[in-house]
Amino acid sequence: MKKEINKQRMQAISSNITKYRKERGITxxxxxxNIGITPSTLSDYINLRSAPSFGVIQKLADFFGVQKTDIDSEYQLMNNIKSTSQSSVLSKINQISSELGKSRQEKVLNFAKNEKKEQDEEDKKIVHLKDEQQKQSIDLADLVDDSKVDWDKWVSFDGRPLTDEVKEAMKQLLGKRLEDK
Incomplete structure (x- = not known):
């Protein structure tokens, strides 16, 4: 039984690695x-010959920008980690929702869907520099030309959209830097 569960876990990990790798369009x-392992080790994970350590699962999650549980759904159980704040919030939501009538449950569901949609839209605005560098190189002169740069995709270090004042200051600094050269 334990062998069967481990095999299922390895299959899930393999599928998730493959899914995220293909989404990224990388070999x-x-x-x-990128995650610091040999190609043969990765092949062993994909072909179910071995399972990655929790450290490798963390590296995969960091690289793909997902949670460890998105790579290994049993990560919390296997590593004996409890995400109390998230699980307690979800259990409270489930508890309260189960006490609501059907029409109010549908309202809660619709609200959650709208929140998720908004979150996804915000996430689309985040520019991951490594991805962008692979797609294109940016000419500094283009950064001062609004017609060539979508400033709405640029974000501050904490992930929030840049204010108009910050955008203008960046353009002025870049323009001054180009003039100096």
Missing amino acids: QKELAE
């Missing part, structure tokens, strides 16, 4: 290099 070799 197994590129993924292995």
Whole structure:
């Protein structure tokens, strides 16, 4: 029984790694290099010959920008970690929702869907520099030309959208830097 559960876990991990790798459009070799393992080790995970350590699961999650449980759904159980704040909030939501009538449950569901949609829209605005560098190189002169740069996709270090004042200050500094050269 334990062997069967471990095999199912390994299959889930393999599927998730493959899914996120394909979404990124990178090869197994590129993924292995990015997370600091050999391509043959990654191949072993994909082909169910071995399971990644919790450290490798963390590296995969960090690289793909997802939670560890998105790679290994049993991570919390296997590593004996409890996400009390999240699980308690979800259990409270479930508890309260179960006490509501059907029409109010549907309102809660619709509200959650709208919140998720808004979150996804905000996430689309975040520019991951490594991804962008692979797609294109940016000419500094283009950064001062609003017609060539979508400033709405740029965010501050804490992930919040830039204010108009910050955008203007950045353009002025970049323009001054170009003039000096």
